[in-house]
Amino acid sequence: MRHKFLHFICFTLLIAGITACSPSSKSTVEKRYTFNDILDIAYTPDTLHRCYGWFTDAGSWMGFTLPEKDKWVNGFCGPFSLDMFRRQWIAQSATVVSFAKDAQAGFVPDSTCYYPGELYMSAHSENGNITQRFNFVSASTALLRIEADKAEELVLTGSQWGKDMTVTVEQNSVIARHPSGETVIVTFTPDVQLAKSDNNYTAHLHATKYPVNVAISFFASEKEMTAGLQNLSTLLNDPEKALQANAERWEGYLTKILRTDMKPEYDRIAVKAVTTLIANWRAHRGGLLHEGIVPSHAVGYFVGFWAWDTWRFSAGTAKFDPELAKNNIRAMFDYQQPDGMIIDCIYTDPSENNARDSKPPLVCWAVDEIFTHTGDTTFVAEMYPQLLSYYKWWYEKRDHNRNGMCEYGSTDGTLEAAAWESGMDNAIRFDDAVMLKNEGYEDAWSMDQESVDLNAYLAMECKLLKKFAGLLNVPFDGPDYSDKVADYFFDKNINFFCDRRLKDNSFIEEPGCEAYTPLWTEIATQEQVDKMLPMLQDTAKFSTYIPFPTIAADNPKYNPRGYWRGPIWLDQTYFAIRGLRNYGYNKLADEYTLQVFDRLSGLKEGAPIHENYGTHTGERLKAPHFSWSSSHLLMMYDDYGKETKR
Incomplete structure (x- = not known):
């Protein structure tokens, strides 16, 4: 089934109290959206120690979790390095999202969900609601899509970068390096204003339409990073093709089994x-x-x-x-x-x-x-x-x-x-x-x-x-x-x-x-x-x-x-x-x-x-x-x- 990810709205299924989200542009729902909360991977790494399960896909060596509702972080937690020889949290969250006018205000969680091949979260502050979706588009890169219920300026920043991580800002990317050679890159569209502060970053997004797309990439070495970076601008300019491939891949899995x-x-x-x-x-x-x-x-x-x-x-x-x-x-x-x-x-x-x-x-x-x-x-x-x-x-x-x-x-x-x-x-x-x-x-x-x-x-x-x-x-x-x-x-x-x-x-x-x-x-x-x-x-x-x-x-x-x-x-x-x-x-x-x-x-x-x-x-x-x-x-x-x- 071909499925276009042009614009998403969230709806609530009151039957049995189950919350689900699906695109409004299609009369039929992908099979994966009928399997909400397929696994419980809620974990907020407040001390950056290990947990016991991550969301990962497409052969990636990085993993993420949903934040715990009583330890809320308004961003997907991670990434975590899944390699046997250096398993640690690279950040509590590489992309915490808020409205610019209340960047310091707390967000209250509304719902989270782990669908097959996709994470979802929704939270609100006094200024409005923000929803986020997360899909892997390749073994090295995941795509974060952010929507809000009003055209307000958004702010993204990292939370609790891991030990020995060094954060820099280069053009429209945030680069977090570890001495082992592992590198996480958070890439924004060119219109985003990026600034470095201490060992972190701040990104201002003047959103006029949604969703806002952010790429999160993970590379094991500089050589791997050089090769992988070439695809990011194409992805952010036109994410629909990659998201459609993700949807078709998962639809294929479930249809076959x-x-x-x-x-x-x-x-x-x-x-x-x-x-x-x-x-x-x-x-x-x-x-x-x-x-x-x-x-x-x-x-x-x-x-x-x-x-x-x-x-x-x-x-x-x-x-x-x-x-x-x-x-x-x-x-x-x-x-x-x-x-x-x-x-x-x-x-x-x-x-x-x-x-x-x-x-x-x-x-x-x-x-x-x-x-x-x-x-x-x-x-x-x-x-x-x-x-x-x-x-x-x-x-x-x-x-x-x-x-x-x-x-x-x-x-x-x-x-x-x-x-x-x-x-x-x-x-x-x-x-x-x-x-x-x-x-x-x-x-x-x-x-x-x-x-x-x-x-x-x-x-x-x-x-x-x-x-x-x-x-x-x-x-x-x-x-x-x-x-x-x-x-x-x-x-x-x-x-x-x-x-x-x-x-x-x-x-x-x-x-x-x-x-x-x-x-x-x-x-x-x-x-x-x-x-x-x-x-x-x-x-x-x-x-x-x-x-x-x-x-x-x-x-x-x-x-x-x-x-x-x-x-x-x-x-x-x-x-x-x-x-x-x-x-x-x-x-x-x-x-x-x-x-x-x-x-x-x-x-x-x-x-x-x-x-x-x-x-x-x-x-x-x-x-x-x-x-x-x-x-x-x-x-x-x-x-x-x-x-x-x-």
């Missing part, structure tokens, strides 16, 4: 998931040679790209932004090792990259999701040799006894890195594991147990590699043990899938979420799944308040806050639910899906989507604004109500 047969509260979950993924999108920078998605912008140590996280994000975004999905995969393969290994994680500073381990192989699934939504065989052809090399690496360097069943391991021989490679760092099944050196290599070590999830993933990768080879009319020459995995790992003693010890081939009978994987990858037999059902439906074990915890809830080692030793991880819950659906248990899968949607704390409200949740409570636990939880919520939303059987 929203169903017409779901309840509004479940639509809201899907939109929140998309908003979270896009807020975690980062443009290429430094050692990140392609754009991609970080696990969580709100947690400093997650500001990089991880392998199996990336595969999930790319599968989740394939439907609504396949180019971002492709580039995220490319970013990880930029660091593929000569032997085919994909390393654990990469950062803007490559010296911080972790090559001690890999991560579970799910990348062919992500590529196939992209192909499913785009039909792009060119991308499949680009990736196929690299995918095949990575697949073969597992059998070359992670199969200790050469029986075709692989183990998690590491390049440095440490159990710590091997547990990381599994993605389930402290899982109970690894409590007694030890490391074994793999013959013929200095950098190849395995745990002394073969893992069912790893080999189920590899079986699916094998199936998809054969599919890709057929599409491209090229040979598949990798190992194939996929028809042996299910029987090998099915423990008939407890009717459940379990890891096996190398020393005596015995099962590690600590039932956990790794058993969901053969159902999701569809390598289990119908008989095996039928036999698993009593344990999966046992409310003391896996059919808990939020279904499908990481281990059976009655295990003596179960810990409700134990990371991979009890809590709910939504990727694993999705694997179980989709796995049941794969074997004809559609009604049961729908029931479990609604338990997730209805019981996770804050999911249908303004709370962020979290890394994991309490099994018996649905409480939010680790990192907020978490991308892979968002990806799998989108998948659950998409699957709900669909009849699926092998």
